[in-house]
Amino acid sequence: MVDVAIIGGGPAGIAAALTLKARGVRHVAILERESVLGGVPRHCGHPPFGLREFKRLLTGPSYARRLAAAAEAAGVKILLRHSVTALKPGGRLEVATPEGLVTLNARRVLLATGAREAPRSARLVGGDRPLGVLNTGALQAYVHLHGLVPFTSPVVVGTELVGLSALATCRSHGIHPVAVVEAGSRAVARWPLGLFPRLLRIPTYYNAGIDEIIGHGRVEAVRLRDGREIACDGVLLTGRFLPEASLARLSHLAVDGRSGGPEVDQYGRCSDDAYFAAGNLLRPIETAGWSFREGGAIADYVADDLAGGLPAAGDEITLVAGEGVKFVVPQRLSRVAPLRGKLQLRVERPISGQLRVSSEEAVLYKRRISTRPERRILVELGEMKPPGEAKRLLVEIVS
Incomplete structure (x- = not known):
């Protein structure tokens, strides 16, 4: 025990x-x-x-x-x-x-x-199953823990902060990415961190994704969703x-x-x-x-x-993620006064509007925000006073 x-x-x-x-x-x-x-x-x-x-x-x-x-x-x-x-x-x-x-x-x-990090299967990437498809954690374990370099010219998928970590790892171990592919219209990492691929002179393709991995034995190329083909010897899946x-x-x-x-x-x-x-x-x-x-x-x-x-x-209030909100943590509040701690939120898409926490018709908290996916959003619980009979609070962003 x-x-x-x-x-x-x-x-x-x-x-x-x-x-x-x-x-x-x-x-x-x-x-x-x-x-x-x-x-x-x-x-x-x-x-x-x-x-x-x-x-x-x-x-x-x-x-x-x-x-x-x-x-x-x-x-x-x-x-x-x-x-x-x-x-x-x-x-x-x-x-x-x-x-x-x-x-x-x-x-x-x-x-x-x-x-x-989400694996290849969760990203719905088709094609062959050659060696050389890794996530950031696997790459860094290879080079830092085992002294191995799994590829020399990969395509990097994703521009979250961990993607920049992956680029830094590549740069310090003689790996030269041939492209960065990002599904969104701009980098996920905050400016100016999103400029890092450009500083390294790595082409970045936005509104793009890998449709197919090509290779027999090892990765030889990838085909993007617009049909473009990029020669490479590895695929580095970052983030998500x-x-x-x-x-x-x-x-x-x-x-x-x-x-x-x-x-x-x-x-x-x-x-x-x-x-x-x-x-x-x-x-x-x-x-x-x-x-x-x-x-x-x-x-x-x-x-x-x-x-x-x-x-x-036992005596708890349920928090519900509403319009524009991907998730809210915690999901429940013990009914005490005053409340302590913070709500943590993320959004599903780039959005601007009024962040609102409400109980039925009563608005307990509101503020204007303009944010993007993977940005930290915090709400002080001490700023809210739920009604004594409240069973659920709705957290939403009203455009």
Whole structure:
């Protein structure tokens, strides 16, 4: 039995463990399926990481090592190569370990399994199945962890922030992308970051996508949807992140079909109140620094809950994502006053209008916004006072 079992040893999970130990929680364990802690930053061999956490500008691997060292120094029990295979009611976990299958019981469980990039199958890319089709995480693991260069002249798909990370990785390892392909009419990353491909003199095709991958054995070319063919030796699929929520989906926990992560209240508490969630599992996607801070904040709530300091779950208000809103996190609010925390939103398309939170005819919050997909939108819960009888709040953008 442990007090808190944390599933995932990335920034959110490690931050949660550090906070729990600082709050006096004695038995805290991190279960990590890899052989080392650190999560995605382990293979991001470029800055900026760690400025807020360690007051220094670090590369991803240096940041990951510092996180792991901090967890060890705090006395966190670190269980590497431990894969949780099932979540059971009340905090009971089934775990595959190097020694075999075991059951671990925890008073509370914090899910911090992060997010992953959408694979080729989810992008509906047709054609052959040659070697050389990778996502950013696989590329960075190849070059930073194994010293391998999987291709020299790939086509890069996507212009989210992670796409720029992929370009930086390519540039530092002698890989020369021949094109960047973006489905939208402009770069997803904020200006001026979206200018990065141009600075590297890489042609960028907007309103475009790969229709077919061509190659026997290895990638030889891609055909775009307009019929144009580009010779290349690899395809690098970036972005379009999905929460790594397979454990939650296969369990008794409620999962939000819009965000892809588990449904939570403002404390990060799941539909089984023995479980909490934090980090990019909740929604795709935020930076390592954001996930670190979020992991620490949710861990504070977990510590409060262990001490009997959280309101009981049950009497809740449902949040509904309406017009123009892709998802809203949290999906439920425990009925307390004053409300604490923030709503996190994303939009489905570029949109301008009035962001509005309402209960029936009563408008509780409104402001003008102009935003695009993958932009962070926050609403302070403390600025809203839901009516006592409210059962649901509608979050929408009215053009």
